[in-house]
Amino acid sequence: MAEFDLLRFLGRFHPVIVHLPIGFILLLAALEILSRFPRWKAANASAGYILALAVPAAVLAAASGWLLSRGGNYDAALVRLHFWTGLATAAGGLLSGVCYCLGRVAAYRMALFGTVMALVVASHFGGSLTHGRGYLVRHAPPWLRGNPSERLAATAGDAEAEFVALAKPVLDQYCVACHGPEKAKGGLRVDTLAALRAGGDSGPAILPGKPQQSELLRRMRLPLSDDDHMPPEGKPQPEEAAKLQLERWIGEMSPSSSSGVNGP
Numbered sequence: 001m002a003e004f005d006l007l008r009f010l011g012r013f014h015p016v017i018v019h020l021p022i023g024f025i026l027l028l029a030a031l032e033i034l035s036r037f038p039r040w041k042a043a044n045a046s047a048g049y050i051l052a053l054a055v056p057a058a059v060l061a062a063a064s065g066w067l068l069s070r071g072g073n074y075d076a077a078l079v080r081l082h083f084w085t086g087l088a089t090a091a092g093g094l095l096s097g098v099c100y101c102l103g104r105v106a107a108y109r110m111a112l113f114g115t116v117m118a119l120v121v122a123s124h125f126g127g128s129l130t131h132g133r134g135y136l137v138r139h140a141p142p143w144l145r146g147n148p149s150e151r152l153a154a155t156a157g158d159a160e161a162e163f164v165a166l167a168k169p170v171l172d173q174y175c176v177a178c179h180g181p182e183k184a185k186g187g188l189r190v191d192t193l194a195a196l197r198a199g200g201d202s203g204p205a206i207l208p209g210k211p212q213q214s215e216l217l218r219r220m221r222l223p224l225s226d227d228d229h230m231p232p233e234g235k236p237q238p239e240e241a242a243k244l245q246l247e248r249w250i251g252e253m254s255p256s257s258s259s260g261v262n263g264p
Ligand code: HEC
Pocket: 171, 174, 175, 176, 177, 178, 179, 185, 186, 187, 188, 199, 200, 201, 202, 203, 205, 215, 216, 217, 219, 220, 227, 228, 230, 231, 232, 235, 238
């Protein structure tokens, strides 16, 4: 059992809370644009009420994000980018609210526009943190994905984000009770990428690019009755989809990325 930690617990709500101010801010912008058309000129009449919800929501989102960033195992550079753009979004929301209260319509619109810009950038970095860098454009046409050398250079920092997005959820659910901070059966911890690479008593648990030869997966693929099967018989077993996800994760991991480990 992990110990109770209120601040870290609250931080975990960030990915949920953050969608509230996003919705409110985009709604405000949409109403402002609609109100330019004669037919909908009253569209922004309720902006004051929406702002009264949006500003506290934005502040709450920023605060919970800050809490989350302290406990997480995230790509430090991405966290920094997301932190500052997220903070700029919250500050922009606050400024918009102040301008609105003072009745400065033009200033309010400008502040709102700036807030939306900051929001778009902050959300992009936030998405990259949870889903891995380049998640949004992974299946986009090549010209949208940036040039190959840039992609290669990004690989090192990627490794941590990909681990957090693809592998950690499965490992946390099925393995970490025996292979984590509290117990490290077989000398193996699976709660950080570095620990996985270091492996256990019998060597590295993962071989980047070689899922079939990786001890981690080999054990999961053994028949349930085999003594070496993981998780041991009688414990909750991951579904096939989860195993395939780990397989894909190891398969797509580039061997050269082993130096790009950051964070604790
Ligand atoms: C109930 C506890 C338990 C759970 C849950 C569990 N393991 Fe294990 N694991 C062990 C024990 C005990 C050993 C050491 C004995 C052995 O090598 O079989 C071990 C050993 C291992 C080893 C070999 C380490 C080495 O270097 O010798 C790997 C790899 C491994 N486990 C992977 C996993 C994976 C992946 C999961 C989750 C899908 C998992 N384990 C879940 C108890 C557990």
